[in-house]
Amino acid sequence: MAMSQFKVTKQIEFCYGHRLLNYDGKCKHLHGHNGLLEIDVAAGSLDARGMVADFGDIKDVVKEWVDTNMDHQMILSKDDPILNLLLDLNEPVYVMDENPTAENIAKRIHEEAQNAGLDIMETRLWETPSSYASYTSSESGS
Numbered sequence: 001m002a003m004s005q006f007k008v009t010k011q012i013e014f015c016y017g018h019r020l021l022n023y024d025g026k027c028k029h030l031h032g033h034n035g036l037l038e039i040d041v042a043a044g045s046l047d048a049r050g051m052v053a054d055f056g057d058i059k060d061v062v063k064e065w066v067d068t069n070m071d072h073q074m075i076l077s078k079d080d081p082i083l084n085l086l087l088d089l090n091e092p093v094y095v096m097d098e099n100p101t102a103e104n105i106a107k108r109i110h111e112e113a114q115n116a117g118l119d120i121m122e123t124r125l126w127e128t129p130s131s132y133a134s135y136t137s138s139e140s141g142s
């Protein structure tokens with residue numbers, strides 16, 4: 001049974017570099033993306049303002065974390081052999097336990113935003129204008 005609900009979506013842009021391990025394709029080598037995040041917040045009813053959530057609040061939470069941690073960083077797996085070289089050279093790196101795919105990056109941002117108190121339903125990361133990965137909370141909306 002699907003219940004009626006409202007949903008708002010905030011877009012946030014950021015730039016990142018990465019490369020994928022155990023993968024044959026363009027993302028095998030170091031390169032960058034102009035990523036576009038879409039953050040969905042949903043609710044069955046609106047607050048006193050008539051809102052699901054304030055767009056500015058979503059932006060503040062997510063953009064601050066992304067700007068601090070991932071924007072203009074090389075996002076790499078902890079198992080990437082180039083990691084120590086970049087760290088030695090003081091290059092900005094964000095290290096993940098998993099392969100830094102769009103799926104895993106979306107999941108990390110989703111979880112960090114939730115830890116910061118944002119009750120978000122889904123996070124989508126557009127890696128290119130035609131390709132996105134999404135991560136959805138098992139329990140969402142309120």
Ligand SMILES: [Zn+2]
Nearest residue numbers: 018027031033
């Ligand atoms: Zn890539």
